[in-house]
Amino acid sequence: MKRITLLLVLIISFSSCKKEIEKPVSIPVIVKPKPIFKFGYNLDNYNVIQDTIKSGESFGIILDRHHVFYPKINEIATKIKDTFDVRRVRAGKPYTILASKDSTEKAQVFIYKHDKINATVIDFKDSVIVAKRHKNPVKRVVKTVEGVIDSNLSVTMDSLHLSGVLTNYVADIYAWTLDFYKLQKGDSFKITFEEKYINDSLFAGYGDVKSAVFKHKGQDLYAFKFVADTINGVPEYYDEKGNMLRSQFLKSPIKFQYRISSRYNLKRRIAYYGNRIKPHLGTDFAANIGTPIIATASGTVVESTRRGGNGKFVKIKHNSTYSTQYLHMRNQNVKKGQYVKQGDVIGYVGMTGNTGGPHVCYRFWKNGKQVDPLSPKLKLPEAEPLKESIKPRYFEFIKTLKYQLDSRIIPVQEPEEIREIIAKN
Incomplete structure (x- = not known):
């Protein structure tokens, strides 16, 4: 009986040891972070500097601050001019610099962000200088x-x-x-x-x-x-x-947020002129000073000047039949001889000339005669x-x-x- 008991004790002890031996050992697994790629570069290989162009800063000033000197800067600007004009960098635009990780921290890549989608990548880390467009x-x-x-x-x-x-x-x-x-x-x-x-x-x-x-x-x-x-x-x-x-013609030289303060009227009487009939040959669109004025149709600017009661104005010839004129501008945005497309901003609402409030007087010519562009009788050409x-x-x-x-x-x-x-x- 003692032998049987001893045998059972040995069997139980052996089973316990076996379980302890078979118990798996927990080994910590080190997971390496995945490399981050942006603009075609592994950012882990660079010091990444993100900033915004300040007022008065230029491409050269920025690179010089990041240890690229002017002989190299001039070489970069010359070689990439067909792809990117470095003179056109604008204050307020974000940029990224990829700099070396050594003690020099020298810029190797300059990324100019035109908007959230489009960027220009300028790579000058090697002897070959490359500028390319990037689109997210x-x-x-x-x-x-x-x-x-x-x-x-x-x-x-x-x-x-x-x-x-x-x-x-x-x-x-x-x-x-x-x-x-x-x-x-x-x-x-x-x-x-x-x-x-x-x-x-x-x-x-x-x-x-x-x-x-x-x-x-x-x-x-x-x-x-x-x-x-x-x-x-x-x-x-x-x-x-x-x-x-x-x-062919827009209904208004102002997109919205305006009111028609005076219509085309051949029998208008004005108290200022002794209540005499003085025809109003335009349509007045009242709007805040500085509101953009747009071309109602494509054409060539034949006048952009200031004259008498018209104040500052622009006149556009659209074809041999139609012309339009925009009076009392604060200032013009186009020059004589310039071709403008329908919807282009040609000036801004003002009060120059004879006017009692901010508006644009819109005048419309057909075959050399001023007509009412809003008249239902005037049949304008359709697309x-x-x-x-x-x-x-x-x-x-x-x-x-x-x-x-x-x-x-x-x-x-x-x-x-x-x-x-x-x-x-």
Whole structure:
């Protein structure tokens, strides 16, 4: 019996030792951090210096401060001038310098950031000096926003936490078809647009406005972005019937936030002149001093000067038939002989000449005679409409876009059930 008991004790003891021996030993694992690559460089190999260009700083001053001396700076500027003009660096722009990790801490790469997406990378660490463009990968997210006008478009867009940049995009799209001064309280809109993001989180501005609709005076004013010529064409905006929104002349020389203080009137009487009839041959758009004035159509500047009661003004010849003039500017932004495009800023609202308040007097010539550009009787030339052969493709293209604007369902992709609903309608 004693032998059996002793044997059991030995077996239990052996089993316990075996368990202790087999117990795994915990070995700490050292995980090396992954190298960080940006702009095509392993940042672990450099001292990374990030800063913003200060007022009065130049490319040369910045590199000199980081131990690159002027013979080398001049060589860099000369070799990269076809890609990047170092004289064009601007105060307020961010930049990154990749410097050596040795005791000299000498700059080897200069990265100038034009905006959140685009940069110029200048590499001069070796004898070969290289300048190249860099573009951060951008993710585009399609969003839709709805709003109701309470006072004006800018205030409503701001209340929706949308940038003035997007407001300007929308104003440009509807510049030919909608007078933003005449928007009424209760008018509404719906816009489908793109937001651009870097690394899925850093907002980098707006992309395309894909479609929009304004409900104004009981009418639905649609806008759809479409490329008619798939080979060489540029995108334009069209309504639901395929009519182009753009026409040859804008409705106003000011985008929005103005009021018409005086219209074209051949029988106007002025108390200052003894209540005599003194025709007003222009349309006065009242706005704050400094408000940008834009060309209502493309053309050549034939006058940019100051004269008598007109004050400072610009006159543009658009073709052999039409010319426009913009009076009482604070200052001009263009010179005689300069070609301007529709929408270019040609000056700023002021009070020069004979004027009782800040405004731009907009004058319009047809065949050498001043006429009322806002008169419904004046038939201004329109841009070319869609060709009949292209319209079927266009109507197919806008089906989903229009359905999204007309309903509250905003699918990222067009599912089968939505195609069926559209087909039935």
